[in-house]
Amino acid sequence: MSTLVIVESPTKAKTIRNYLPKDYRVEASMGHVRDLPQSASEIPTTIKGEKWAQLGVNVDADFEPVYVVPKDKKKVVTQLKDALKEATELILATDEDREGESISWHLYQLLKPKVPTKRMVFHEITQEAIKKALKNCRTIDEQLVRAQETRRILDRLVGYTLSPLLWEKIAWGLSAGRVQSVAVRLLVNKERQRRAFHEGTYWDLKAYLEQGKAPFTSQLVTLGGTKVANGSDFDSATGQIAAGRNVVLLQEADAIALKERLAGKTWNVTDIEERPVTRKPAPPFTTSTLQQESNRKLRLSARDTMRTAQSLYEQGYITYMRTDSVHLSEQAIAAARDCVEKLYGKQYLSPQPRQYTTKSKGAQEAHEAIRPAGSTFRTPQETGLSGRELALYDLIWKRTVACQMADSRQTQITVQLQVEDAGFRSSGKRIDFPGYLRAYVEGSDDPEAALEDQEIILPSLKVGDHPNCKELEAVGHETQPPARYTEATLVKTLESEGIGRPSTYASIIGTIIDKGYAQLTNNALIPTFTAFAVTSLLEKHFPDIVDPGFTSKMEQTLDDIAEGEVSWLPYLKEFYLGDKGLETLVKEQKSQIDVTKARTVELENLEAKVRIGKYGPYIEVENGEGVVTASIPKDLTPADLDPEQVEVLLRQKTTGPDELGRHPETGEPIYIKIGTYGPYVQLGDKTEENPKPKQASIPKNLPKENVTLEIAVGLLALPRTLGTHPATAGRIQASIGPYGPYVVHDQGKEGKDYRSLKATDNVLTISLERALEILSEPKKGRSSTNSKSKAALRELGSHPEDDSPVNIYDGPYGPYIKHGKTNVSVPEGQSVEDMTLSKALELLASKASSSKSTRKTSKTTSSRTKSTAKSTKTTAKKNDG
Secondary structure: EEEEEEEEEEEHHHHOOOOOOOEEEEEOOOOOEEEEOOOOOOOOHHHOOOOOOOOOOOOOOOEOOOEEEHHHHHHHHHHHHHHHHOEEEEEOOOOHHHHHHHHHHHHHHHHOOOOEEEEEEOOOOOHHHHHHHOOOEEOOOHHHHHHHHHHHHHHHHHHHHHHHHHHHHHOOOOOOOOOOOHHHHHHHHHHHHHOOOOEEEEEEEEEEEEOEEEEEEEEEEOOEEEOOOOHEEEEEOOEEEOOOOOOOOOOOOHHHHHHHHHHOOEEEEEEEEEEEEEEEEOOEEEEEHHHHHHHHOOOOOOHHHHHHHHHHHHHOOEEOEEEEEOOOOOHHHHHHHHHHHHOOHHHHHHOOOOOOOOOOOOOOOOOOEEOOOOOOOOOHHHHOOHHHHHHHHHHHHHHHHHHOOOOOEEEEEEEEEEEOOOEEEEEEEEEEEEEEHHHOOOOOOOHHHHHHHOOOOOOOOOOOOEEEEEEEEEEEEOOOOOOOHHHHHHHHHHHHHOOOOHHHHHHHHHHHHOOEEEEEOOOOOOOOOHHHHHHHHHHHOOHHHHHHHHHHHHHHHHHHHOOOOOHHHHHHHHHHHHHOOOHHHHHHHHHOOOOHHOOOEEOOOOOEEEEOOOEEEEEEEEOOEEEEEOOOOOOOOOOOHHHHHHHHHHHHHHHOOOOOOOOOOOOOOOEEEEEOOEEEEEEEOOOOOOOOOOOOEEEOOOOHHOOOHHHHHHHHOOOOEEEEOOOOOEEOOOOOOOEEEEEEEHHHOOOOOEEEOOOOOOOOOOOOHHHHHHHOOOOOOOOOOOOOOOOOEEEEEEEOOOEEEEEEEEEEEEEEEEEEEEEEOOOOOOOOOOOHHHHHHHHHHHHHHHHHOOOOOHHHHHHHHHHHHHHHHHHHHHHHO
């Protein structure tokens, strides 16, 4: 007989097993073992007739939740029950936050242990931490469980009450959420600001000066004693100087005339100011700040950051990654200070140990910041990590060590110069002592290089000097629209407004993208037309749901419930069933929502109507002959849709596409067209004899206006055969695919080797020699994408046929499921978090079936396809309930 310890994942189980006595058995629950029903097929037959059955919450009986064990977790529960039969003690060692407490409670309710049961918590997986946690076990915190359950019920009520309304009024498959809908509104409001923005232009002068052969630059700031206008003086709504600003606005002609007037004149240094500045290091990471900095520095999404951090925690490299606290234990402070002294010297230590206090609204979760695990910190080089895990550990290590380093001492230098009636300013910065900047500079990968970039050296100057002007340059500027949110800035805004919890931001942003509310382009979150339609409907009919203040207040109430200061049941009753409750509002508003208006996006300064259709957004315009519609390309954003763009899209429908010319060999016309996925060229007309004319996408880096007949002919001729590989005699081709231009080497039985072309390569002119050079380079990410050596994004469980693991990994084309030698991509629109073992088994079975069928005759293949189609229809019906 032994002690049974239950954790969430096999990785965590493997790590913790090293620090427990030999008679302790560690098993994994594979995450949550019980939840509210996720689909109609999971609703128990005993309640299927109830009006609240779809909610999974009995709103008529004190909001009693209906919990079910998902199909893919039944085997796990059976295995845990069998393991418990052989145990004399049960220890629930799930994560220390609300989610972890909830998992432990559900395990206790399901397993119904007859042996003594304890709750063990720890924020790092080290020998010392586990030993201490074993001595300080406690009971399950019922108050924390109730707070988490209230959140879960509240999220279900909002999502499952509003989402069906969106399906009916706008489009199938949309969703609303307590935090999600507020986040989408933030994106939409930013895009509205960009639409309302009017560009302003202004000019100034830049001087290239020299003092004793030392060059420096200076900027025009005043003219005749009046400030020269810059971007901050403009009203973004008009593109003009804001009311009440006393400034001189220079146009191009003014700037050139001033430049000529000042040529050859004497420059005088009129004032020099040196101001000492002290900069302190940032606190160690919380969940939110880690997501922000990881996005800025590593270009990792919030979702990828949390997956990687989870893996680091479960392997024992860092402390628990879901925390709002910036506190460091005395042990951690000592470890960080030891690193500073050994690596940088005593002079780089802060005089006294630094301790930080948490300022976040409703701070909770773990009680320490994210830091390297242990009483001594392994340097990144000592970990043996690679890829994303190494990059993220390096970030956490540097931030933690830097917080115990000395302040950076700098001197800001401002030099005022006068030439005639024009005032110029030169700004410099001298780093007197780098302090913590030797280890960590926010937003920079290389602290040493960043230090050099931060210093702006001015020559030795004194009042009365006459520097020599080598050149005067007239410079034009345009004001810029408000910057779109990145994942980093959205996370920062959500946290500062008290909306949601940092531990949920990764999944929320993932859902926003997966549901088609935003596109991630060049690290910017761009809202779609669907996001505009949904936000407008919610703003008009359910304003509280998308009000940041209301959502923040709701979050505070949930924290008060966790602290025992507010009773959960009266709050839920008021929120859902009250006179102004959500259920009441939906019943009142449903009949008032006109479907046509709900599917219409109102955009300022645009006569054309934008509507949300079954196949995406489209524009609709009435001309003298009736209504004309045209699909809106996916890469055309709401802020960029203007009358000129509308005219181009409609002209293609009314007068036909632009003809570039005739194909030199066939004589067929070649058109340039715009489709859902952007511009493309087409050979010939679509007719009954030619229902699918040849088409070719135009590369994203090639403007549509620059496409010539010669280029179009080349694109339509793709793929180009360049020759054969000297080592294999395999064919080498160049073409364009979904991920851009590429070259491919056909290696016969070993498959095809694809490589993306560089930005400087042209798919229409690339030579065989250049293709061979690209193919000879090591494939990017080959070692990191090897699933044998890298950690899984998620471990779904064991395959029922052979008990081998079914895991999800991150591949070059997105996440994929792996079982043995079978790989299958996670379907588009399906998030990694929502994937279950049962769904994965279906996908793997389908892949295995299709692989077998390709080896048989076409007749057999045809019959199997029909059979599979029939089977698929049956499965779909079952899943829909």
